[in-house]
Amino acid sequence: MTKRNLETYTPLIAFAILLGGGIYAYIRIYALNSKIEALSANITSIQQQNASTTADLRANIKENHETLAAALNQQTLNVGVVEQRLKEQVGNVAGTLTTLQKLSRTDKELLAKYSKVFFLSENYAPARLTDVPASYKYSDKKAVSVHADVWPSLQNMIDDAKKAEIELYISSGFRSFDEQKALKGDYKVTYGAGTANQFSADQGYSEHQLGTAVDFLTTGINGDLDRFDGTPAYNWLLANAYRYGFILSYPKDNQYYVFEPWHWRYVGKKLASDLRTQNKSFYNLDQRKIDEYLVSVFE
Numbered sequence: 651m652t653k654r655n656l657e658t659y660t661p662l663i664a665f666a667i668l669l670g671g672g673i674y675a676y677i678r679i680y681a682l683n684s685k686i687e688a689l690s691a692n693i694t695s696i697q698q699q700n701a702s703t704t705a706d707l708r709a710n711i712k713e714n715h716e717t718l719a720a721a722l723n724q725q726t727l728n729v730g731v732v733e734q735r736l737k738e739q740v741g742n743v744a745g746t747l748t749t750l751q752k753l754s755r756t757d758k759e760l761l762a763k764y765s766k767v768f769f770l771s772e773n774y775a776p777a778r779l780t781d782v783p784a785s786y787k788y789s790d791k792k793a794v795s796v797h798a799d800v801w802p803s804l805q806n807m808i809d810d811a812k813k814a815e816i817e818l819y820i821s822s823g824f825r826s827f828d829e830q831k832a833l834k835g836d837y838k839v840t841y842g843a844g845t846a847n848q849f850s851a852d853q854g855y856s857e858h859q860l861g862t863a864v865d866f867l868t869t870g871i872n873g874d875l876d877r878f879d880g881t882p883a884y885n886w887l888l889a890n891a892y893r894y895g896f897i898l899s900y901p902k903d904n905q906y907y908v909f910e911p912w913h914w915r916y917v918g919k920k921l922a923s924d925l926r927t928q929n930k931s932f933y934n935l936d937q938r939k940i941d942e943y944l945v946s947v948f949e
């Protein structure tokens with residue numbers, strides 16, 4: 651190659667070298683760029699996958715948690731139901747025990763029928779007696795006592811009657827077998843045996859021996875029991891005594907005894923109310939039916 655030739659081609663060669671280098675560099679950069687893009691796409695895809703896996707995991711955890719929570723709730727509910735049932739059963743057993751205890755402590759004689767037909771032992775006496783305060787008695791002269799568990803209802807009844815301007819006084823309450831015997835003797839002397847049998851129970855047949863029966867008097871009849879019928883006091887008792895657990899033992903035209911408007915017996919609120927609602931009398935009720943009320947006699 652001549653000098654002239656060299657001078658002429660040098661820039662061309664230099665340009666060619668530069669061009670080649672440029673193209674090569676461009677191709678490399680382009681290739682790298684593509685790789686970077688591919689990598690970037692991969693990263694995004696991995697990130698997306700990761701995100702969806704995380705979401706799935708979260709969803710799974712949430713679902714499991716909810717299922718577990720629901721299961722736990724159900725279990726708690728079941729335990730609650732079992733607990734409630736156990737409580738009910740324990741309650742039932744306790745209730746039955748209370749009823750049995752009550753019955754074992756309740757004097758069966760309290761609701762037994764006593765009249766000419768039904769007999770009470772001469773040895774019988776109420777468990778506890780209480781003295782009637784003077785202001786409730788018709789006469790200051792003699793002591794009057796009644797069954798201690800009956801007194802609160804009796805006192806309540808007399809107090810409420812007084813509020814309604816009705817005067818009720820107790821002329822007689824508990825009478826022992828011997829007192830009844832002596833009383834009957836007195837009646838026989840005064841009226842003769844036939845009459846005495848009609849209105850004074852033979853000893854041992856009297857409800858007064860229970861301590862749950864009382865004879866009432868009121869003002870304006872001069873202490874005459876026979877005139878108690880038709881008094882405002884008698885009418886008030888007919889309308890209200892059942893509320894306090896008292897019944898008229900021997901109503902008009904009963905088959906057991908002469909009519910005794912003054913003589914009222916405590917049988918408990920429930921029995922007294924039921925007798926009134928059903929329009930039945932105590933002595934016409936079957937004793938077994940009456941005995942069902944023993945458990946509620948002092949309620």
Ligand SMILES: [Zn+2]
Binds near residue numbers: 863864865912913914
């Ligand atoms: Zn009486």
